[in-house]
Amino acid sequence: MEYKSFFGNREITIVKGKDQYVWDTHGNKYIDMHTGNGAAFLGHKNEYVIKEILQQIENIQTLSTSFNTPIREKMLEKLEGIRPKEMDYVSLLNSGSEAVDLALKISRKITSRKKFIAFKNSFHGRTFGALSVTWNPRYRKPFMPLIDNVEFLEFNNIEELKRIDNETAAVIIEPVQGEGGVYPASIDFLNGVYERCLQTNSLLIIDEIQCGFGRTGLTWTHEKSKAVADILLAGKGIGGGYPLSIVFYTEEIAKEIDDGDHGSTYGGNPLAMASIVGAIEAFEKDNVLEKVNNNSKAFHSELNNLISEFNIIRDIRILGLMIAIELKINASQIISELQKEFILALKSGLNIIRFLPPYKIQEFDIKETKEKILEILEKINLSLK
Ligand SMILES: Cc1ncc(COP(=O)(O)O)c(C=O)c1O
Structure with a gap:
């Protein structure tokens, strides 16, 4: 059917998914x-997630967070196993963006600062x-003016951190810039941001919506540094595929939040909480971190030497299961060639192929991916000659 919509069109119709695979019509x-x-970091139809959702749907599907319910107790207990120890409080929302909005709102309220x-x-x-704290001008420009008083500093440049000052409400940082093209913050930089926030009494918001919950081989990527967040944001993988986000905060922050400061009709609904329970079950019982680290090694050994073989590759960055192949040409053609070879990837910026595979990916999938990339790049090389 020809129907006008804002959906993109990848030209295939996907009908089902299981683990690291999906099938078309x-x-x-x-x-x-x-x-x-x-x-779908935990793979499609993850057995632990599905089990909890199905059990929950038999009991109650819709309930305001004003009421307690057993799945809430179960979820809070499960979160104990994975939350950073300072993060005693949680709010549940429906998407990553909403979690960011809540973190910004709270920071303004607590600090009475604007920047x-x-x-x-x-x-x-x-x-x-x-969007106001998102850098890409292409996303921002049509909607100006956004929230003013946002300053964008050079990522990984410690010198720039001087601009965090006593007027700063909060600093928001991704320990790995995901959509930006898989750029990790250095440990020194994360430490520097943390220290400067302490010096200026600015709050530190760590956004692990994409890189958290095991994707980089640690439960939380910022664990590699000594940074402690005031507010930690999680989403994507921790929902096991169910649309949700989690805002974690310390007790110090939580005690400044009043009833009615924020709310959400669907945030923290019983199915979302069941999904979190299932996701953490999978995380604990299926050795997710070990599998991420092993698969990451396999990506390193399959992909790393491509850079010396193909002049059109500018850089390859692999952090756990966040993988970027940066090209000297637009990435769209290769991503669509990969799709014709039954491999689905994302694009970052104009020239970066990004892979965000589930932890369930296997070594033979990784080998196949390498072979397909080789075939495609060799074809492109020939056409450039
Ligand atoms: C680091 C980060 N923060 C926030 C978001 C926004 O999440 P959502 O698309 O669920 O609103 C994303 C989404 O890609 C993200 O990668």
């Missing part, structure tokens, strides 16, 4: 490294607040 099986922008610091090349979402 013709029965073709794809290695899914798009994973709904990274949300926010974010970083060049950052991505924090598309709602008004989240």
Whole structure:
């Protein structure tokens, strides 16, 4: 049907998914490294997540968070196993952008300051607040003016951190810039941001919506540094594919929040809480971190030497299961060639191929991916000669 909409068109119709694969209407099986922008990190139809959702749907599907319900107790207990120890409080929302908005609102309220610091090349979402701290001018420009008083500093440049000052309400940072093209913050830089926030009494918002919950081989990527967040944001993988986000905060922050400061009709609904329970079950019982680290090694050994073989590759960055192949040409053609070879990838910026595979990907999938990339790049090389 010809129907006008804002949906993109990748030209295939996907009918089902299981683990690291999806299938189209013709029965073709794809290695899914798009994973709904990274949300299906636990794979499609993860058995632990599905079990909890099905059990919950038998009990109650819709309930305001004003009421307690057993799945809430179960979820809070499960979160104990994975939350950073300072993060005693949680709010549940429906998307990453909403979590960012809530973090910004709270920071303004608590500090009574107006200024926010974010970083060049950052991505924090598309709602008004989240877009205001997102760097890409292409996303921002049509909607100006956004929230003013946002300054964008050079990522990984410690010198720039002087601009965090006593007027700064909060600094928001991704420990790995995902949408920006898989650029990790250095440990020194994360430490520097943390220290400067302490010196200036600015709040530190760590956005792990894409890189958190195991995707980089640690439960939380910022664990590699000594940074402690005032507010930590999670989403995507931690929902096991169900649309939700989590805002974690310390007790110090939580005690400043009043009833009615924020709310959401669907945030923290019983199915969302069941999904979190299932996701953490999978995380604990299926050795997710170990599998991420092993698969990451396999990506390193398969992909790293491509850079010396193909002049059109500018850089390859692999952090856990966040993978970027940066090209000297536009990435669209290769991404669509990969899709014809039954491999789904995302694009970052204009020239970066990004893979966000589920932890369930296997070594033979990774080998196949390498072979397909080789074939495609060799064809392109020939056409350039
Ligand atoms: C780091 C980060 N923050 C926030 C968001 C926004 O999340 P959502 O698309 O669920 O609103 C994203 C989405 O890609 C993200 O990668």
